[in-house]
Amino acid sequence: MERKIKVVQYGVGKMALYTMRYALEKGCEIVGAVDINPEIIGKDISVVLGGNPTGIIVTSVNEAEKMLKEVKPDICIVTTMSLFNDVYSALELCAKLGINAITTCEEAFFPMNSNPVSVKAIHTIAKETGCTITGSGYQDIYWGELISAIAASTQRITKIKGSSSYNVEEYGIALAEAHGAGLSLEDFDQKIASVDRMSDEERKNLIDNCKYSPSYMWNVNGWLAEKLGLTVVSQTQKCVPQTYSEDLNSSTLNMTIPKGYATGMSAVVTTNTKEGIVIESECVGKVYSKDDFDKNEWTVFGEPDTTIVVNRPSTVELTCATVVNRIPDVINAESGFITTDLMGEATYKVKPLNEYVKSN
Numbered sequence: 001m002e003r004k005i006k007v008v009q010y011g012v013g014k015m016a017l018y019t020m021r022y023a024l025e026k027g028c029e030i031v032g033a034v035d036i037n038p039e040i041i042g043k044d045i046s047v048v049l050g051g052n053p054t055g056i057i058v059t060s061v062n063e064a065e066k067m068l069k070e071v072k073p074d075i076c077i078v079t080t081m082s083l084f085n086d087v088y089s090a091l092e093l094c095a096k097l098g099i100n101a102i103t104t105c106e107e108a109f110f111p112m113n114s115n116p117v118s119v120k121a122i123h124t125i126a127k128e129t130g131c132t133i134t135g136s137g138y139q140d141i142y143w144g145e146l147i148s149a150i151a152a153s154t155q156r157i158t159k160i161k162g163s164s165s166y167n168v169e170e171y172g173i174a175l176a177e178a179h180g181a182g183l184s185l186e187d188f189d190q191k192i193a194s195v196d197r198m199s200d201e202e203r204k205n206l207i208d209n210c211k212y213s214p215s216y217m218w219n220v221n222g223w224l225a226e227k228l229g230l231t232v233v234s235q236t237q238k239c240v241p242q243t244y245s246e247d248l249n250s251s252t253l254n255m256t257i258p259k260g261y262a263t264g265m266s267a268v269v270t271t272n273t274k275e276g277i278v279i280e281s282e283c284v285g286k287v288y289s290k291d292d293f294d295k296n297e298w299t300v301f302g303e304p305d306t307t308i309v310v311n312r313p314s315t316v317e318l319t320c321a322t323v324v325n326r327i328p329d330v331i332n333a334e335s336g337f338i339t340t341d342l343m344g345e346a347t348y349k350v351k352p353l354n355e356y357v358k359s360n
Contacts, residue, residue: 001357011080018320027352078103098129108135113222215267231274328356
């Protein structure tokens with residue numbers, strides 16, 4: 001592509017600070033922005049980016065379709081919510097208008113195993129209009145490709161076990177609430193953990209009716225199984241509240257979490273496969289105390305055993321950089337809802353992103 005890639009930022013919150021700046025630094029052009037927050041609607045995106053006014057005004061979500069038709073972006077970066085149902089309207093709008101979209105929505109990384117009906121609907125529309133919709137972010141590399149790369153250097157695998165922790169304060173209120181942060185243990189058990197006690201039939205019914213709320217690793221395990229060519233025979237998850245011995249302030253929730261209340265949760269997803277390989281992954285998302293820090297640790301058991309540990313990863317920045325580096329991959333991919341395991345290895349883009357876009 002000879003011209004700059006035109007980008008619309010959909011969701012102008014904490015993540016947008018990085019996705020917009022990174023896109024600009026990679027030679028893209030921001031041509032629009034969308035949000036629901038009345039405090040920033042109608043204002044220049046420089047209120048988020050800093051620096052001089054850009055002339056790009058944040059549009060209300062109610063006017064998003066009109067704006068998108070006018071600016072005709074090559075791609076939308078959607079950084080709003082964590083569940084597929086919550087980003088569905090944004091992705092559907094992009095699909096209907098034939099606009100490529102990439103979202104940080106964690107469920108969108110591999111939503112086929114948690115919300116196949118909605119995915120099929122988006123896929124059908126995007127195929128008809130000739131655009132590509134996908135999900136990416138931190139999990140694309142640190143819970144996905146990094147693990148599949150280790151697996152590629154292993155002769156025989158019996159089990160893959162992973163654990164990753166992150167501070168929900170850095171991702172906004174929707175994610176914090178999805179992790180049960182601020183709930184009493186009784187409320188956590190009712191609102192969050194109760195989903196673990198259902199039968200396989202009950203879970204399938206929720207999935208078939210677009211009402212299931214998976215933990216992040218539910219979709220990661222599906223992505224890994226697909227990437228490694230494994231056949232899933234069963235999958236379960238267990239959510240456990242995390243607590244702290246003292247009161248803990250949360251600026252995102254705008255409250256002080258009383259000691260003994262849930263600061264977040266640990267979600268463990270166990271996947272059994274026809275090939276005998278077990279994938280057991282855990283994500284710990286909570287409001288951090290002064291002693292907590294991000295950590296990502298995975299072990300591939302077999303011949304040989306291999307463990308990789310990443311301490312203190314900058315998960316927000318890594319999420320946003322991965323999304324921006326994936327932009328040419330999305331534009332180059334076949335149309336439909338296409339997960340990143342089908343797009344090839346994510347690579348660092350040293351040149352302006354438009355130079356990686358294939359000519360039609």
